[in-house]
Structure formats: C-alpha cells, structure tokens
Amino acid sequence: MSDEVEVPESHPRYHSLLTRHRIEAGVEKGITSQQGLIAQGRGEAFDYLLGEETIPSADRAARAAAAALLRADQPVLSVNGNVAALVPEEMVELAEVVDADLEVNLFNRTEARIERITDHLREHGATDVKGLTADARIPGIDHERAKVDADGIYSADVVVVPLEDGDRAEALGEMGKTEIVIDLNPLSRSPQVASIPIIDNVLRALPNITDHAEELAGASGDELARIVDEFDPDEALQDAERRIRTASESGG
Template sequence: MSEIDVPESHPRYQSLLTRHRIEDGVDRGITTRQGLIAEGRGEAFDYLLGERTISSSDDAARVAAALLLLAERPAISVNGNVAALVPAETVDLAAAVNADVEVNLFNRTDDRMRSIVAHLREHGTDEAGVAVRGLDADARIPGLDHERATVDADGIGNADVVVVPLEDGDRAAALAAMGKAEVVIDLNPLSRSAQAATVPIIDNVVRAVPNITGHARDLSGASRAELEATVRGFDADGALGAAEDAIRSGELG
C-alpha cells in the first residue's frame, strides 16, 4: 500500500499513513521492525487522547518554541521513526529555531546512519541551511552502555537545549543529568522520558513537530524577556497531569 492508496476520508487515515511510512523506512534502511512495535504502542495512547492535540500539549509546544529560541546551541535528535514520519517537518523546525539536526540511534550501523542522513538531506537540510550531524561520533553521553550514548561533540554533546522525540528513557535521564534542557515528545505521560523532560509534550510527533514550528514563527519577534517569561511560567508536572487525566477519561471512538 502506498500513501496515495489511502483515501483521506478513511477513519484511520493518519494511522495507516504512519504505519506505511515506518514500513517503507524498513525497506529503505531507515527504520527497524522494532519501530513498528513502538509506533503501535504510541498509537494506543493517541487513541485515548482522541488523536488530537489537547490544550495543555499545545501550551507545552509554545513553551518549547520559546525555549528553543532562547537557546544558544539547540539540537534536534532524530531516530529512525522520526526520520520516517516527519523528515521535512523536522528540517522546518530546525530552520525556524536555528538548530542542528543530529541522527542518534539505538540500533546504530554505519549504513543506517548514512541512509538517514541522506534521507534528511533529500528533505531539504542543505537548502534550509540546517547542519546534519551524527556521523562524527566523537563524544559520548556519560552513564550509558549502548549506542545512543554516541553523539557528536559539536552537536548534542555541546547543546544546551535538545529536542528528543520518541526518546529512550535512560538517555533522556542521562541528558538531564548533564544539565541539558530537554523538549520531549512522547504520547505516554508516565514514561521516563516525559518525566525527565524540561518541557514534556504529550502528543503525536506528526502533530507536535509542526506545532512547535508554528509557535516558533509566531514568537520570532518576541523579546527575550517575553520568551523567558513564557518558559518560567510553565508547569511540567501540570502538563503531565493534564495529559494523564485526558487519557484516563478518554472515550473510545
């Protein structure tokens, strides 16, 4: 099934589209079969959210945009599922907040890294002036024994704010321990990643990434004082609680 075979009128259009993109990513060497399992787990939470961006998550996306605009060295971490689902949208976000994009994988191979880097470039990084990192692999995140510890010193290694969509909980905690501010996109408000985040956004990555970009463009003319006030007024625990309440009270359609 290709994307054009799924009519937009289908009630499961977005779900089928995302599954297809990850499946296609397996064939292209971008995603892994485990990525399909991870996507299915996220879909269960999204179903209970009504497959929509709730107000607390939209507020969090605006705070994330403010935090990224304040950052001196922002970076966006990209794994296989992110590359498959929102490649152009990730590039747009990076351009809007002047961030680098860095490929970071648990199942890391040279071929897969190069495939994802090429995929991001196909979706406009060079035209947008966005640096794609991950291939230097000249630094490590302390406290991790797997390949997601491998980073570029001039990318995630030196970043002050990191966007970590679909993140591993142990790496999210390790980044926080390094003193980095984190924007985590996760559909599970109880996950270790969301709990470790400076700004947790409980939303589907296909909605959250362009939503942050929209807020960043809206805030591009704001003063530093306005941006700082936006970040200072954010209640991460409140955002997580609101998302959990929405999931627990969700009505199945």
C-alpha cells in the same frame, strides 16, 4: 513525501494508516528498525485515548518548547529512525525556523544506517546533518545512543528528543540540558524527566512547535524566558494522564 499510501483523506483512519505506511517504508529503506514498528503501535494506542488531537496542555508545551528553542545558544534536534521515517520535512523546517542543528542518534546504530538517514534528511531539505562523527559520549550510558557529536548534542543547551528512550533522556537531563521530549505516553520515563514534555503525536507536535516559533520570532528575550518559566511540566503530564484515563474508563 513520495510513495504515500493510497487512502483517501476522508477515510476515518487516514492518519493512522498513513503513519503505519511511513514506518513500513522506513523499515524497507533501512531507516527504521523493526522495533520501531512495535513502538509505533504502542503510540497509536495512546493517541487514540487522547482523542487523536492536540490537547490544550500539549499546545502550551509546544509554545514553551518554541520559546526555549528561540532563546537557546545551541539548540539541536535529535533524529532516530522513526522520526526520520515519519517527519523528515517537519524536522528540517523546525531546524530552519529556530536555527538548530539536526543530529542522527540511534540505539541500533550502524554507520550505514546513519548514512541512510542522513541522506534521507537531505532529500527532504536538510543541508547539514550531524551524527556520523560520534566523537563524544553521553556519561552514564553503555549502549550506542551514548555516541554523539562533540559539537552537536554533547555541547547543546537545548535538545529536542522526539520518540526518545528513557535512559538517554534522563542522562541528557543530568548533563544540565533543557530537554524537550515528544511522547504519547505521559507515564513513560522520557517525558517524566523532561524539562518540557509534549504529550502529542509527533506528526502534530512538530508543526505546532514551528508555528509557535514563527509567531514568537519577534519576542524579546524576557518574554521568551517568561513563557518557559511559566510552563509547568508536572501539570502537563497530569492533564494528559487524566485525558487518557477518562477515555479508557468511558471505553474510548
């Protein structure tokens, strides 16, 4: 990604500073809302308590996510402002590996912002991005995130929703979709209602899902189904919560 912050990788807070810069740049470009800055700060706090690393339960969740995407009939990766600012290339790469569509979906939605994010994704390799048509609605939601493409999120069987708000996450689950949520707070409603919650930083989680998908590319349908079925979302959430509470009690 161009215009990265000039901080040496040896700096102990390199990744944190890099992430903040990407969000700031996203706000300046009109990709990310100012509320995204607050969400990023909240996530950083949880990541610090997780040790700023992918814990084993999150890695298992990423593997289950890869298996679910590979066996899906119509997988879709949902993109909001923070996701577009933080991991555009990673979203495009994952979409290519698992043959998924990308769809922009925003709480603070305007046509101009949708177009800016779409252009941003195309600059990072995307060829087809959904979200502008918005010819369907997710039942039970009365704000702008209800607007989705009929041939995208609305009809998808598996949806990846990084950095998601809880009400849409719950509504997608009620539609019978397999929902893969990436969130750093295991107590948030989004991972609590997800089929596969990945409690990890999106910068680590997306490449990890892609790596697992490439590894599992030749697996049989039965093997992919076994990986998904054996994954326990409650165990993953409890493991992440234990890690955070232990770090908090020991002072980080």
